[in-house]
Amino acid sequence: MHDLLDLIPVGPGAPLRVPAPVRGLHDLAFNVWWSWDHEAIELWSKIDPARWRSNENPIDLLREVDAAAFEELLTDAAFTALYDHVMLRFSAYMNGNSTWFDENHSGDLAGPIAYLCAEYGIHHKLRLYSGGLGILAGDHLKAASDLGVPLIAVGLLYRMGYFMQTVDPDGHQQHVYSEMEPARRPMRPVIDPTTKHPLEIDVALDGSVVRVAAWRVDVGRVPLLLLDTDLPENDPADRPITDALYTRGRELRLCQEILLGIGGARILAALGIEPAVWHVNEGHAATSLLERLRIARAGGVSVAGSIEAVKSTTVFTLHTPIPAGNEVFDLDVATRHLSQALPEADTDELARLSTPPSGDAGWFDMGALAIRLSRQTNGVSQRHAEVVTGDWESLIGGSAVGITNGVHAPTWVGPAIGRLFRKLVGEDWDEHASDPSTWKAILDAPDDVLWNAHLSQKEHMLRQLRNRLRNARARHGASPNELRTIETDLPVDRLTLVFARRMATYKRAGLLFSDLARVRALLTDRERPTQIVFAGKAHPADREGQGLIRWIVEMSNVAELSGHVFFIENYDMALGGVLAQGADVWLNTPRPPQEASGTSGMKAAMNGGLNLSVLDGWWIEGNVDGNGWGFGGQPRSDAEDAIDLYHALETEVVPRFYDRGDDGVPAEWVAMMKQAIATALPRFSARRMVSEYVERAYIGP
Secondary structure, X not given: OOHHHHOOOEOOOOOOOOOHHHOHHHHHHOEHHHHHOHHHHHHHHHHOHHHHHHHOOXXXXXXXXXXXXXXXXXOOHHHHHHHHHHHHHHHHHHHOOOOHHHHHHOOOOOOOEEEEOOOEOOXXXXXXXXXXXXXXXXXXXXXXXXXXXXXXXXXXXXXXXXOEEEEOOOOOEEEEOOOOOHHHOOOEEEEOOOOOOEOEEEEEEOOEEEEEEEEEEEEOOEEEEEEEOOOOOOOOOOHHHXXXXXXXXXXXXXXXXXXXXXXHHHHXXXXXXOOOEEEEEOHHHOHHHHHHHHHHHHOOOOHHHHHHHHHOOEEEEOOOOOHHHOOEEEHHHHHHHHHHHOOOOOHHHHHHHOOOOOOOOOEXXXXXXXHHOOOEEEEOOXXXXXXXXXXXXXXXXXXXXXXXXXXXXXXXXXXXHHHHHHHHOOOOHHHHOOOHHHHHHHXXXXXXXXXXXXXXXXXXXXXXXXXXXXXXXXXXXXXHHHHHHHHHOOOOOOEEEEEEOOOOHHHOOOHHHOOHHHHHHHHOOXXXXXXXXXXXXXXXXXXXXXXXXXXXXXXXXXXXXXXOEEEEOOOOHHHHHHHHHHOOEEEEOOOOOOOOOOOHHHHHHHOOOEEEEEOOOOHHHHOOOOOEEEEOOOOOOHHHHHHHHHHHHHHHHHHHHHOOOOOOOOHHHHHHHHHHHHHHHHHHEHHHHHHHHHHHHXXXX
């Protein structure tokens, strides 16, 4: 399946000094396949353990390690044997022709699938994501690669990424941006196949013609193209258009989404790529449909015929029922920009296609545009599909399809649990992630073996959290003695709840604190204490979300709760992985029916973490066979949900965690952990999700 990568020629990336005997490290560094392969990660760590721990960036590692270090490594038989083994596996992965897609759907598509999305969570060193949508998109690409699905992804190169979060002593969120240098990331410039020069296309925006280049990131077999406006030939006012993800400025956001959609369609055309299916993943990329309409119209096809041609090859995924997640712009502003980008567009037709379901003609609704020009619209859980149908049925012309999200298990399963899976299932356990019969093996695992694997990951999580707390408090001016006391915080034998997600108000991060007397008694019980870790960012324009963070920090400083409540700043993929792998309980308290899916709880469950969640999104489907706890699920007051939350904690969660046998293992708790793993892996793996997209959306219906 090198075929897709071969369709997109690239120039050289960062110059890397790699000795000839291990020159394969160069290719490995420029393909993020290594990031979900435990032996490849081990290989990088052996080159320079200290550098690797501090950075986890193969490009930087190879730039910094000197020749003398490599000379010593090349005399190490264990290192060279591991190198040979990893490179053989990498080659077999990239060149194999017996993938799931080859065996089941070879010849079913006339061309590749174009997948367009505003953000991608591939690895924490590629800050091209803000939260769930991006992480889901990254997992979609990885699973498509594993399955051999012919998919080409398009996004934007955000050189400043999404903000890095710091929180001051009073809980005020600070927004820090730093440039991400392409030369220090696994990306290479896309080359024009004809001229052999860097490929560039034009997109007109309100009287200005913007030049757009592209970079290629190799996600296993899947190429990800990142569009970039930071070019010397662009006007200085246009160069920063793609700089930052989810900017405050609405007109700038519109410009980004025009570049993503129209620019994405044009870059594929410039490469001579004709997708068989276009997957618009959330409304941000809906302008790709207008570009395709323009091309059809320019070819002499009627308006109705153009619309039908676009619809017949387009699928649209809606990810949220929250209004802020659905992009709506002032129609006059949108028309001004799009009349330049699409000079042949009929303004009245553009307005009709983008009118919201409410019929308000003053708005340009990206979601409405995508639905009207797609043959299928899907929600990201079965419950969410019902919500989408209720909100958009008049535009869909029927019911939305439910394709429940999944997560890429090799990325999110921790090292100790992964070793257990390899022992119980085999080295290729991830290839069987969507097979329910495979995971019956976990039910027979010795309780102490699974419990100790969990404790290993929990201890790693808590060490990481203490380091982050120490760094934050040192920045706040804590004394050396105060910093030393952090070493006794977050003991491993204490029940640990984790609440980690975007700090949006509907997710109700503060629900646990509804009754302070009750939560104090719960957390500080001498015999059965509990601690809770919070993490999450609020959008820079979301003042209410930032207020939630301040409140949580205030709660962590209340004398009676100190040492039991912690806020960890700068929630990203690295922190998210550590938390999902080490949590005892994953807490989720959205206000239903506003949780579209929620994938973080799936990651925790695959690691044996137990979900305690409102019955909304994925958890309606996921809460089975005693694998966690569910409550609520219907729109009602926060006070009512808080009562149920306290009841579950006091009567179920805490007693089961602390009910230990003579061997110190909580047998009933471990039984629930086994059920969590056995149910989450087959039902909520990205392999299942992507195969379902292939059969129900890309090839079907």
